[in-house]
Amino acid sequence: MPRYDPNKIAMALPLKTADASQTEDFESDPKIVKFVVVKKREEQAKEEVTSFEEAMLPHLDAAHNLAKWLLRNEQDAQDVVQEAYLRAFRSFSGFHGTNGRAWLLTIVRNTSYTLLKKSHAIDLTTNFDEEIHATGHDSVSPATILEHSEDAQLIKEAMDELPAEFREILILRHQEGFSYKEIADIAQIPSGTVMSRLARARAKLKERLETRIGMEK
Amino acid sequence: MNCEEAIKLMDGYLDGELDPITSQAIEQHLRDCARCDQAYKTHGSLIHAIGNATPYFKASAELGERIQSSLREDATEYPVRNGVPGAQIQFHKRQPEPRSILSEIPWNWLGLAAAITLAAIIVLNVAPRLQRPEADRFLATQLIASHVRSLMANHLTDVASSDQHTVKPWLDAKLDFAPPVVDLSPKGLPLIGGRLDYLDNRPVAALIYQRRQHFINLFVWPAGSDTARSTKAMARQGYQLLHWEDSDFNYWAVSDINDKELQEFKQLFEDQIPHH
Numbered sequence: 001m002p003r004y005d006p007n008k009i010a011m012a013l014p015l016k017t018a019d020a021s022q023t024e025d026f027e028s029d030p031k032i033v034k035f036v037v038v039k040k041r042e043e044q045a046k047e048e049v050t051s052f053e054e055a056m057l058p059h060l061d062a063a064h065n066l067a068k069w070l071l072r073n074e075q076d077a078q079d080v081v082q083e084a085y086l087r088a089f090r091s092f093s094g095f096h097g098t099n100g101r102a103w104l105l106t107i108v109r110n111t112s113y114t115l116l117k118k119s120h121a122i123d124l125t126t127n128f129d130e131e132i133h134a135t136g137h138d139s140v141s142p143a144t145i146l147e148h149s150e151d152a153q154l155i156k157e158a159m160d161e162l163p164a165e166f167r168e169i170l171i172l173r174h175q176e177g178f179s180y181k182e183i184a185d186i187a188q189i190p191s192g193t194v195m196s197r198l199a200r201a202r203a204k205l206k207e208r209l210e211t212r213i214g215m216e217k
Numbered sequence: 218m219n220c221e222e223a224i225k226l227m228d229g230y231l232d233g234e235l236d237p238i239t240s241q242a243i244e245q246h247l248r249d250c251a252r253c254d255q256a257y258k259t260h261g262s263l264i265h266a267i268g269n270a271t272p273y274f275k276a277s278a279e280l281g282e283r284i285q286s287s288l289r290e291d292a293t294e295y296p297v298r299n300g301v302p303g304a305q306i307q308f309h310k311r312q313p314e315p316r317s318i319l320s321e322i323p324w325n326w327l328g329l330a331a332a333i334t335l336a337a338i339i340v341l342n343v344a345p346r347l348q349r350p351e352a353d354r355f356l357a358t359q360l361i362a363s364h365v366r367s368l369m370a371n372h373l374t375d376v377a378s379s380d381q382h383t384v385k386p387w388l389d390a391k392l393d394f395a396p397p398v399v400d401l402s403p404k405g406l407p408l409i410g411g412r413l414d415y416l417d418n419r420p421v422a423a424l425i426y427q428r429r430q431h432f433i434n435l436f437v438w439p440a441g442s443d444t445a446r447s448t449k450a451m452a453r454q455g456y457q458l459l460h461w462e463d464s465d466f467n468y469w470a471v472s473d474i475n476d477k478e479l480q481e482f483k484q485l486f487e488d489q490i491p492h493h
Contacts, residue, residue, distance in 0.1 A: 045292035053285065055454045058365050058473070060284070061430075064276035078280050085284045086291055100455025101473055142259045149266035156272055173232065174268035175430050177474055180234045199228040202264060209267075 052092050056085065059101045062176060063108045069171050070112040070164055080115055084108040102178065106186045109168065116164060140210045148213050158208035166201035173198055218246045223253050231261055233477075273430045353449070356469075359416055361456050363423070364434045364471040367412065373425055373432065374410030384411040388422045396422040396437040396466065399489035406433070406482060426482065433472040433482060440467045448483075450476055459483055463490075 063084060067077040084107045088095075095103055148154055159167055168187060172178045178186065180194040189197065223246045229235045230243045247254040367373050376387040385398040388411050400408040405428070412423040414436065421438040440462050449460040459470045459479045468486075470479055 042293070049288050049292045052288065054365070057281065057285075058368065059455065060281055061273070061275045064280065065274045065430075068274040077274070078277075078283075081276065081280060082284050082287060086287060089288050089291060098452035098455065103455075142263065146259075146263055146266060149263060150270045152270050152272045155267060155270050159271065170271075174264075174271060175273055177429055177431065177478060179475060179477070180229075180232070182475075195226075195229040195232075195234065198232070199225075202228065202260075205267065206263065 048092070049089075052089050055092075055100050056088060056104055059104050062101055063104055065175065066105055066108050066168070066171055067112050069159070069167050070109070071115065072160055076115060080111045081108060084111040087111065099182065101176070102182050102186055105172070105176070106188075109186055113164070140214050144213060145206065145209050148209065154209065154212055158205055158212055161208050162201065162204055165197065166204055169194070169198050170201050170205065218242045220246075220250060220253055223247070223250070224256070227257055227260060231257070231264065268429065356417055357451060357453055357458055360434075360436060360458060360469050360471050361454055363414055363416060363436070364456065367414075367423070367425070367434060368432060373412070375412045377410040379408050379410075381408060384408065384424070387411060388413075392420055392422055394422075394439045394466075396424070397490040398424060399486060401426060401482075401485050401489065404485050406485060428472070428474050428478060428482070431472055431474045433470055433474065433479070435486070436469040436471070438467050440465060450480070452476065461487075463487075 060081070063081050064077060067080045067084070068074065071077050071080060084104070088104055088107050097103055159170065162170075165187070169183060172183050172186060180198075181191055183189075183194050183198075184191040187194075223243055226235060226239060226243055230240060235243070247257055376384055378384050379400060379402060381398045381400045385395070388398065389395045391413055398408070398411070402408065406426045409425040409427050409432070412425065414421050414423045416436060417438070419438060421436050424435040424437065426433040426435065447460075447462070449458075451458045456471055456473055457476050457479045459468075459476075459482075461468050461483060468483075470482060472479055472482075474482075
């Protein structure tokens with residue numbers, strides 16, 4: 001005895017086709033044709049939404065988290081996530097990969113950058129003011145930083161000072177656990193660049209933490 | 218390898234992203250150079266601690282609802298654009314062929330019955346051959362659905378505890394088998410709790426582990442006598458599934474962490490369970 005009955009499931013299918021061909025009998029009546037077409041469209045639309053949601057809604061937290069870190073603003077993050085989901089939905093039929101989370105986050109990332117550029121809130125690249133930031137942390141030892149490394153608020157403040165490309169790579173690696181290859185795809189940078197950018201981002205974050213801890217002292 | 222090169226590659230080594238030869242060269246260097254070794258350890262623990270303490274901004278339920286309604290609106294407003302290319306036209310294109318047959322043969326219940334009979338014959342003959350992969354696919358869908366449901370409905374655990382000595386007796390009491398439960402906290406995979414689930418027409422144990430911000434549902438039920446012992450990995454709908462068996466149990470791990478990490482999880486789990 002099989003654990004479930006495949007015949008039962010499979011038999012439902014021919015029945016359905018039989019039903020569908022039956023309706024085609026009435027196709028000479030234009031009203032019915034129109035009704036059938038509209039019904040079919042509605043059904044199809046519903047199916048599309050359902051299969052999209054099943055694949056993509058589980059990644060909503062990841063999408064929101066990335067947008068929030070990139071935009072540093074809750075309202076913007078929500079707008080971007082909603083916009084990204086809509087974009088993703090419209091191109092979902094073209095998605096044949098297996099990594100839905102990476103695909104969705106690529107769209108979230110691009111949508112975020114569009115908004116960042118538009119609002120000129122750009123600190124996309126690394127040329128932020130080193131002089132203001134790099135002061136007074138000579139006396140902070142690695143052990144002291146480690147002591148403070150569980151302070152979420154401190155980490156948030158330090159992260160927010162970093163350029164977007166650094167925040168992005170740190171989130172993708174530390175929180176989402178993406179491989180270098182996946183990160184390269186999402187951030188649209190050459191694979192060879194991922195390691196060096198990640199190293200720079202980590203060093204900068206460390207530096208920011210040092211400065212903040214040094215100031216608290 | 219000198220110190221400068223080692224420092225440069227340290228992040229890649231830390232993330233397990235270097236090729237085996239380079240990894241070995243770094244390992245050799247760290248054995249020889251106490252200063253680099255110290256720097257590596259400090260860097261590693263700091264990165265690890267920062268990663269764990271970085272706040273994760275979950276989406277509000279309201280945002281989820283808003284997205285769902287905007288998708289529905291979009292789908293009904295622009296059904297054609299969203300459709301699979303050609304799906305709309307298909308309806309009309311298909312017309313001539315079935316029509317010519319249908320107009321000759323009057324539709325009646327006898328015909329329907331014949332169609333069903335024919336379908337049943339085909340199914341009975343073909344289905345057993347397809348059953349294995351089909352069954353796997355069916356199960357995979359069930360597993361993912363169960364994993365997603367557990368995360369969405371805020372019903373991740375029935376018994377929330379990182380203590381294997383709490384989770385195990387609880388599950389043992391509810392099930393007709395005693396699943397192995399181990400805590401992997403020291404390995405960065407804390408046990409979050411246990412849950413009862415229903416899969417493949419039977420009650421199963423679900424153990425929940427956490428990897429950073431991600432959850433792993435490990436479904437466990439007794440192994441059948443006929444099943445071949447094999448390890449199977451698949452990726453579906455953005456989730457990783459990993460299946461393995463030992464002499465007593467069937468295991469299915471489902472998560473959105475990557476395949477490599479899921480394999481590591483399996484290895485750690487297997488290392489920890491008591492062998493008889």
